[in-house]
Amino acid sequence: MISFIKSIVFLGPVCLMVSLSAHGQQGDMHDAYNGNSKFKRPLSVPSNEATKKQLALAKAEGDAVDRCVNWLIKNPGEYAGTQNAGEYKVTWILSRPEGWYVYNDHRVSWISPAHVNAHLWLFVQDGADHRIVPPLDISLAVLNSRGETLFETKLPYAWMPLINGYGNNIELPGNGDYTFSVKINPPSYHRHDPYNGDRFTDETYLQVPVAVNLDRISSKQPLSEAMEKQKDLARLAGHAYAHTLKNMYKQANDGRDTVIGDYKIAFAVEYAEGFWDYEHGVFRYKVENDMSGRTNAHVEIAPLDAKTGRFLDNLNVTATLFKKDKKIGSMHEHFMWHPWLYHYGDNWRVPSAGNYNLQVQFEPPAYRRYGRTDGRQFLLQVDFIFNNIKIKTGQK
């Protein structure tokens, strides 16, 4: 009996140290704000969360985005290009200064460009399936021909009439050679899928040299106005997403959608599932979500732009579950990167399998909206209840 205890006591700490030393995975670091990050195609492999067919649906959405990107870079007269960097496919466009709507307290107001002579656009796609990558933190440094930094700024994420991306007006000192130096920070959002979710963990750098003629830029119409005319093109990615959503309804234990004003709101409920998360700076797949009944359901919500069907990023979505009239709980649903269907979601603990009511609430998106006509939308907050949703309990 004593040797039984001894053997456990002796081996326990040894194995504990081995286990702890390997328990986390840190993203690779890049120490220079220059150079181009080497292209590293992200994973796109069948897994317990994505079949080949479902990955193909994501690719179809990416193909739709590609068609929009191709239209953008072929738009005559614009300075534009596409290059792969890190795990991304990045498209840049230098065009005439832009105006945009800013949202405040259920109203939008138009901000006209002032004291600027160009606008830099950036569209960032997943290097594997070419879907638009959900919002990233992107910094821009503009360098002159001598390599001196003229100024630095952020490129904020925005809703755009064709595909969503990043952009800002800039003031260039005159015609000449410039380098747009872009830094993309790794996003901190959760990522589903133990395999495909291991992506976007490195800082990414991109250098774009451009010989600029400001007269050429100012002679063009604002790119957002040209985008607004491409209604059919703007719906392609949304159509692909809607097709994918139907596939999710088939897989999920329940799911449906409704249209409220400018929004289409979809939900799906599944079994609780794991995801990648940054914990104390370490990026790791949280296997513990599957290891107990601590959580037993996964509630997913997808707010979409009703006109184009495109997914709306950066919302503060709150879900509340009711069993009959009794409130079970309320949760802020985080954005979840998913190998084939972006959504907001979280794992829940519900008392048992059965029928519930799901209340979905969110405020309008706070980000800029481009397009003098199309950008004037998303003014109302949403508070909607899906009745009789069927929840089954378990862990994937």
Next chain:
Amino acid sequence: MMIKRYVFLLLPGIMLMAAAAKAQESFYRVYQFETPLQGHLGFNVWDTYVGNSNLSYGHFGKDVSRQGMLAQAFEAEFAVTDHFSLSAYTNFEAPDGSVMHYSEARVEGLYRFGERFDHFVNFALYGEYYIPDQHYSTSNEAELRLIMDKDIEDFRLVLNPTLSKYVNGDESKQLQPGISAGAYYRRLFFLQPGVEYYSNFYDHSAMLFPTVDLRFGPYITWNLGAGFGLNSNSDKFTIKSILQFDIPVIRPSRLLR
């Protein structure tokens, strides 16, 4: 002539010892449907202590009591794919008052079919091959185990029908059917009580283990159990411990690219 007589005298004893050696398991585990994530390395330390037993068994040619026996195994498991893992074991044994001796090596493979919730019951297949130290036993053994698993709310039910057979050497080549089953309450993460049942239909042994899984974070699980013999062919009281370490050694983006 004298040698032949000794052989005739010893043969029934050797056969009895062989049967006794298999009369009770040294290690107890109800195998689960889940396999580790691809690229994960598992390292498990198994310990069994027989606290009270009237049975005896063959230990390197000697017939010794099982009471006070300590068995220990070290297992390394690697998840080759998301659905398939391979393991290698080394087993050690010490009858009461003796030092630990290496007794046998084992290799096993576990393949699970589909994903959880694909079917009403989840299925996996487990195969194991025992290669004993030649002084411990002359017979290699193959074992095949079906794993059936079903979650009902916070309970997990697992059934392992098993067939084993000695493939060479002196042991009986008869098929040995058995069954092990487990029911676990999984509501909490850090502590999961359960009950496990083990029965070998060949030697008519049956054990019941109240168990508990203690979790020290996501990568370390300690399975403890106190086993009670349900008939005279079983050890009366046994303690088991399995310390499990799951180590993500290869990052998916590097493994699968």
